[in-house]
Amino acid sequence: MKFIDEISLTVKAGDGGNGAVSFRHDYRNPKAGPDGGNGGNGGHVYFQGDEQINSFFSLSSKKTWAADNGTNGQNQLKTGKNGESIHIKVPLGTIIKLNEEKPAFAQNYKEIILGEILFPQQTLLIAKGGKGGWGNAAFASSVNRAPHYAQKGRSGEKFQLKLELKILADVGLLGLPNVGKSTLINALTNTKVKTANFPFTTLNPQLGVLTKGEQKITIADLPGIVEGAAQGKGLGLQFLQHIARCSLVIYVLDASRDNPWQDLNILEKELKDSGFTESQSKQKIIIWNKVDLLSLAKKKRLQKESQLESSNEKHFFVSATQRINLDLLTQELFESIKKNQETVTFSSPLHKIYDFTVPIDWQIVSLKPHYWKLTGSFIENLSQKYSQLEELIQHLKKTNLSEYLQQKGVKNNDVIVISNQEFFWQYEKHS
Template structure:
């Protein structure tokens, strides 16, 4: 049964925004109560957050589809709908978030680090929020915006200070079990370790973590054996330790050739061959192993490696190795620049950015793309003529009609707003004003207009009487 998963494909869906409400206040003795439709609630986000208690992506392997709740629709009486609940997904420290093409979206390192994987949709405005001096009684409301749908890949890269690398059965699991309190599986056959094991080591005042990476073999960087699956767990480690078997029973192998093979795999994987490293000659408790270690040690030291002879079984040389690793890690930590707690990236828009684009496609169709026009289309109830007129006004104010004219659009040409798989297509008719404005001041009710001052009423009434008198005097009977 699978107990460790370090790569999953996750399908996340944010909550949809609730629809706005079109309502008119009704109360006895208040026939003109005005619009009182509330706004729809915001859809919930899908948020990834680092949790130190989580060590695997196993839960998402079994349940890869996750969805946040929708926002509630608005109601009459100026009651806004309830916001959807955010869906918080805990992930291990060191999780990398990527899209389907392999582009990195976020690198989550450090407890509490979060990333919004899918944004909840906006709630639609009710007719109370849409009312204005020009539009006192809107007979429509805006629809809620659908939440984001994302297919993402989560990849775990173990966060550790030291990585133990080497051939299968070189003694990595045995070494981590005696250096720390970790209890990995240990057996006398290859590929005993199928998942990375982590252990915490204390050496003096330095505390560091050590990772036992599953055994590497020739061709691991190209996917042979288990190497490709777990080489990524070495990427975050500051120090690499080669565990070389001095008591191997395979005649074609020796510590020098093993070292060269693993070094080549690290180089082929990319970037790992430049990490600080040291060499551990393991199993010197075996007589032949001790002799072989003394034989190859001068050659390894001539290459610039710091060499330690140890025995995980006999607990020989472990203290010296532990403190040497602590010294190397302390120097590595001191060399790293102090990272800021919060990093804000500002990406200002270009001064000539209109917020949308108009492109004529090969079939002659003009396609409008942009965050605002596409969102406005999704918020429009096309069964309501007033709502369609409101959309036309918004697009006209944004400059879409003018851009269509510049792009060469003529009366009757097809115009699509949105992506190919979800667009609204209509036949364009150029106008000086948006269609709803040609019909008059849309959404107005003169009964809601403010009363005229008394002096103005007197002047208007006198003017009407004068007009009647003049008409009477000009009247000539037959």
């Protein structure tokens, strides 16, 4: 199965159903009044965490995800049926962003993050369904006993999204190709990661779970990093984002190579040159693998050299194939992760609803003297909500539109066009 850790898609919540215009016709009372029902609400679009999924492969064949629309209201005060919501299953560690093009003039442009999925069954509401419109019965009053209009349903929210995955693992394994990372994760976790005596047997991040009683540690094996990776060689750097959430990073070295210290320098240099600074701030452990292939003299020399290192990283000399010192390594991993967990708290709730209100972004354009066109997503949403022009105008006058129009030079009795409807603008008189 192909590993996909970034994907773009469109989500569309359902539109609300229209309200109905209807009147009761009773043989005893032929003008019994309005009985148009309200439209049903559109369905929502949710994202939900699923720990059984580890990439976006299952989403890759579908570019648009849409919830159902609400149905229209009917006579006899019957409310339309609400649209079915959809739940999009994503792996833990998913970051949901608005997929907007960076403006050419932007200096400090920042992507808008709508939410993150960090826990199993965590649910985020990303696109809200449109409200159903009111039927004419809802508009009846002592002043207007027989309204001949109803409200249109509102459009459901629609977003272009970019999903990015940062795998939720406690430990990340980094190293050059063919140093035994896959063999190590297999030995520690009983995972069946492919191993072979040639580079790049690990083409995608692989996860394994190390258990000790009721305690669990998730380990991520990342593709090997080669010299020149910062300039685009190999596979490793494109997956470095997946150690962003790891609290512990393990550098795996092949102790049987001629100069394993040089390999460590290459690894650290490529990480530094790539600009990936997150690995620098994390706790690290150095693992010297394949010690079963060393002469006693070389093993003692490497151990002495590691003790003379001024860095604070702990060094472990192990053999994944012969299981040498794996018990000591396992104990260290659990102790280190426990210390990190004691200092980290999660404030993110399991369930959070994001309410993305439409910004007031209107624009007024002069088409000719005393003739203007008012546009913007705020205006478009209002024109969908109100089927009667008078209602729309009254709503607009409750906003700061009057102040905006005055600044733009709109005068009393100037004509304003909204969605192919035009009217004479009148400022409110203040006594």
